Amino acid sequence: MDLGLKGLRVLVTGGTKGIGRKCADIFADEGAAVSVCARDAAHVTATVEALKQKGVPAFGRAVNVANAHSLKSWVQDSAAALGGIDIVVANVSALAVADDETAWQAGFETDMMHSVRLVNASMPWLEKSQAASITLISSVSGREIDFTGPAYGAFKAALVHYAQGLAMKLAPIGIRANTVSPGNTFFEGGIWQSIEQNNPDLFRDALAMNPMKRMAGPDEIARGVVFLASPASSFTSGTNLVIDGALTKGVQL
Template identity: 65%
Template sequence: MDLGLKGLRAVVTGGTKGIGRSIADTLAAEGTHVAFCARNAEEVAATEAALKAKGVTAVGRVVDVSDGAALAAFVDEAAAAMGGLDIIVANVSALAIPNDEAGWKAGFETDMMGTVRLVNAALPHLQKSSAAAIVTISSVSGREIDFAAGPYGAFKAAIIHYTQGLAYHLAGQKIRANTVSPGNTYFPGGVWEKIQHGNPDLYNMALGLNPTGRMGTPQEMANAAVFLASPAASFITGTNLVVDGALTKGVQL
């Protein structure tokens, strides 16, 4: 299937590792020009070089998405460098698990407002696109109670609600909005590798809950996000696509 992504222009937040990096790589492999941000300068430079090697325009910048002014400036710079903007992917999370005030503040500023501010900054550019798509990355923790029920789960649930609201309100402007909710996703340097070594009981419990007997990969999550971002999903909007290997048991109606 031709996803119709060649020549489109995308912004991905948190694009240097894990799910975000796989999304950026997959978009670039489809011929999409990609701008991305992250906080580590060395990782940003290495990722930018790797994406450019795929033959597309790549723009990497060091940005903390909790800094609203910096995020807006990055989006405008990315749109100028690529000649416009068609796709945004809000991927960054503070991974705020502790149920304390610091965790709630971090989750709000990074997960929730990082998403809202990205959308607000991108909307003037998306309104000029004929293939505009918003993809937000939530989590299965946003649809059922688990060990992350606190700031992380609450804000992931809020992101789903916010995105479905966008889908309804922006449909008349031909701007689609969808969410991907990954299940447990394992990759080197990721949170589950750290849990595997730091809290093996929790890791083994989480692994045992999945009937597939394994965790997902960043590429499996990226495949879903890139499809939803693509013109091939032109009549899909307001959807929360759960990618969890049957981990969650609730029926999504």
């Protein structure tokens, strides 16, 4: 299937590892120009070079997405480097799972406000695009109460609500907005690798909860993100795509 991504311009936050990196790779494989940001400058440089090797324009910068000025500057410079913006994917999370005020502050600034600011900063270019879409990465923790902290789940749920509102508001001007809610996703350098090494009991319990008896690979989540963001999904807006291997039990009506 041709996803219609060739020549489009895509921004991915947290695009140097895990789900974000796989998204960037697949977008580039489909012929899209890609800009990424992440905290680690060396990882950003390596990712940009790898994307360019795929034969597409690529740009990147080390950014703390909780810093409003830095995030907006990256968006503006990405648009200049790529010649516009068609698709944005907000992928960064503070992973603040503690039950304290610091977790609420971190989740608000990173999970929630980075998504809001990414959308707002990108809007002048999205409004000019013929294939504009916004995809926010939520979590199954936004659907059900689980072992993560209250702040993490609350902000992941808020992202779904925010995207639904964007979808309703922006549909008349041709901009789509959706969320993807991954289940537990294992990758090198990710949170679940750390839990496997440092809290094996929690890792074992989490693994046992999934009917498939395994966690997702980041590519399995990224393929859903890329399809939802692409013109191949042009009439899908306001949806929350759950990719969790049947982990969650709630029924989406």
